[in-house]
Amino acid sequence: MSGTFVGMPAFPTPAYPAFPEAAHEAVNNPTLRGNLRHATHTIRGKRAKAVAEVSDWAELREAGKQIKDHTLRHLDRYLVQVEESVTAAGGVVHWAADADEANRIVTRLVQETGESEVVKVKSMATQEIGLNEALEAEGIRAYETDLAELIVQLGKDRPSHILVPAIHRNRGEIRDIFAREMSEWGRPAPEGLTDTPAELAEAARLHLREKFLRAKVGVSGANFMVAETGTLVVVESEGNGRMCLTLPETLISVVGIEKIVPTWRDLEVFLQTLPRSSTAERMNPYTSMWTGTTDGDGPRTFHLVLLDNGRTDTLADEVGRQALRCIRCSACLNVCPVYERAGGHAYGSVYPGPIGAILSPQLRGTASEIDASLPYASSLCGACYEVCPVAIDIPEVLVHLRERVVQGGPVTRDGNKVVLRPAKGHAAERAAMRAARWAFARPGALRAGQRLASRTRRFHPRTLPGPGAAWSATRDLPAVPAEPFRDWWRRTRGENGENGDRGAAK
Numbered sequence: 001m002s003g004t005f006v007g008m009p010a011f012p013t014p015a016y017p018a019f020p021e022a023a024h025e026a027v028n029n030p031t032l033r034g035n036l037r038h039a040t041h042t043i044r045g046k047r048a049k050a051v052a053e054v055s056d057w058a059e060l061r062e063a064g065k066q067i068k069d070h071t072l073r074h075l076d077r078y079l080v081q082v083e084e085s086v087t088a089a090g091g092v093v094h095w096a097a098d099a100d101e102a103n104r105i106v107t108r109l110v111q112e113t114g115e116s117e118v119v120k121v122k123s124m125a126t127q128e129i130g131l132n133e134a135l136e137a138e139g140i141r142a143y144e145t146d147l148a149e150l151i152v153q154l155g156k157d158r159p160s161h162i163l164v165p166a167i168h169r170n171r172g173e174i175r176d177i178f179a180r181e182m183s184e185w186g187r188p189a190p191e192g193l194t195d196t197p198a199e200l201a202e203a204a205r206l207h208l209r210e211k212f213l214r215a216k217v218g219v220s221g222a223n224f225m226v227a228e229t230g231t232l233v234v235v236e237s238e239g240n241g242r243m244c245l246t247l248p249e250t251l252i253s254v255v256g257i258e259k260i261v262p263t264w265r266d267l268e269v270f271l272q273t274l275p276r277s278s279t280a281e282r283m284n285p286y287t288s289m290w291t292g293t294t295d296g297d298g299p300r301t302f303h304l305v306l307l308d309n310g311r312t313d314t315l316a317d318e319v320g321r322q323a324l325r326c327i328r329c330s331a332c333l334n335v336c337p338v339y340e341r342a343g344g345h346a347y348g349s350v351y352p353g354p355i356g357a358i359l360s361p362q363l364r365g366t367a368s369e370i371d372a373s374l375p376y377a378s379s380l381c382g383a384c385y386e387v388c389p390v391a392i393d394i395p396e397v398l399v400h401l402r403e404r405v406v407q408g409g410p411v412t413r414d415g416n417k418v419v420l421r422p423a424k425g426h427a428a429e430r431a432a433m434r435a436a437r438w439a440f441a442r443p444g445a446l447r448a449g450q451r452l453a454s455r456t457r458r459f460h461p462r463t464l465p466g467p468g469a470a471w472s473a474t475r476d477l478p479a480v481p482a483e484p485f486r487d488w489w490r491r492t493r494g495e496n497g498e499n500g501d502r503g504a505a506k
């Protein structure tokens with residue numbers, strides 16, 4: 001973390017260590033692991049109940065997948081439709097190829113209003129581009145208004161969960177943060193603040209209320225954009241989003257280009273699956289929708305910044321593009337055994353957990369230590385795929401990205417085809433795979449090798465030497481059997497498998 005932190009960490013931070021080192025502290029912190037375990041198990045249990053109530057969940061899941069895939073296949077057309085619809089409704093559309101361009105656009109738009117502060121709705125896209133830092137550099141202060149994001153911002157901390165960014169904080173810590181920091185940012189915490197949820201919520205409400213009433217500029221993201229009407233949709237639970245989206249005179253929304261759904265009918269599917277998958281609610285408490293501007297109702301000026309920042313590069317990858325279906329429900333985090341132990345900070349981006357492990361290396365590339373290590377931050381158990389409401393096969397993408405890291409190969413970066421070199425540090429793995437390919441293509445050699453391994457098994461080491469030592473330090477090497485399977489088969493079933501009792505398992 002930089003010492004000049006002002007809000008959310010910028011996404012393209014190259015200085016994070018590889019995942020195993022980054023996770024080291026969390027894995028050795030029993031309190032943090034206990035908090036994470038309790039929180040993720042509670043949320044996952046509630047989600048399972050909320051999903052089980054819906055008799056056609058499997059169909060909804062498939063429909064969500066199909067809608068997203070269709071939209072991504074025709075993204076060029078739908079983006080143009082969004083631009084036309086938003087413009088016709090009185091909004092102004094801006095296109096941002098990357099984080100720098102998006103930050104420049106938003107900064108200029110705020111400067112043109114003459115304001116020096118903005119209120120923000122929780123938005124992954126603005127965290128991804130490091131908008132708060134970019135605004136601060138130009139003398140504009142951004143106030144996070146979601147309760148958990150407020151805790152993170154006041155605590156000069158980093159979010160560690162998509163839905164519950166302060167999941168790593170307990171109530172005592174939150175009380176201390178409020179008591180210590182609120183006065184630096186506006187209305188101080190009440191005297192004698194305790195750590196009861198009601199008092200903490202009231203302190204946050206009072207602190208934020210004056211900002212809502214004063215701010216002339218609001219900044220948001222959006223969960224969805226409906227192409228046919230140019231309507232943006234924000235779903236939230238606290239009402240802070242509704243305040244940010246309606247009270248300011250100017251509203252600026254930064255939205256990833258993959259957030260489009262073609263029609264309202266399509267939106268209906270996700271308004272059923274998102275709340276149940278994320279907060280385990282049948283319906284989220286606040287669903288705000290706006291279409292351009294309306295005289296006498298809400299902001300007088302509306303700007304939509306359409307953000308690419310690696311998304312079209314991701315779209316070019318036939319296997320990896322399914323990550324763009326993500327609706328940020330966070331269900332995959334709550335079932336992930338790796339996330340539960342490592343926590344969210346180890347993933348080095350605003351996208352932690354399984355979705356972060358496949359999204360960050362695609363949006364940012366695999367050049368940095370952290371991004372090259374993220375595809376390995378998984379046991380490939382498949383729980384993330386099972387719960388994903390848009391059926392993203394995260395294990396499939398993880399394996400695909402591992403292959404890219406180890407083997408290199410063609411990818412699209414900044415719209416250009418480039419060929420990645422194999423990452424350093426995987427030479428032993430590549431050599432082992434080459435040897436396996438050679439042996440499996442030669443049955444005679446494979447048989448001889450298996451017999452040799454069986455006969456010499458008493459001399460085999462219990463741990464691997466060299467780069468394999470880390471692997472065998474926490475695992476038992478499987479014992480080599482006294483007799484290879486093929487020899488056992490031939491001995492017990494005969495050369496053509498005729499001696500065995502094939503009917504036994506009826």
Ligand code: SF4
Nearest residue numbers: 326327329330332388
């Ligand atoms: S990958 Fe699927 S489960 Fe994970 S956050 Fe995205 S939509 Fe939710």
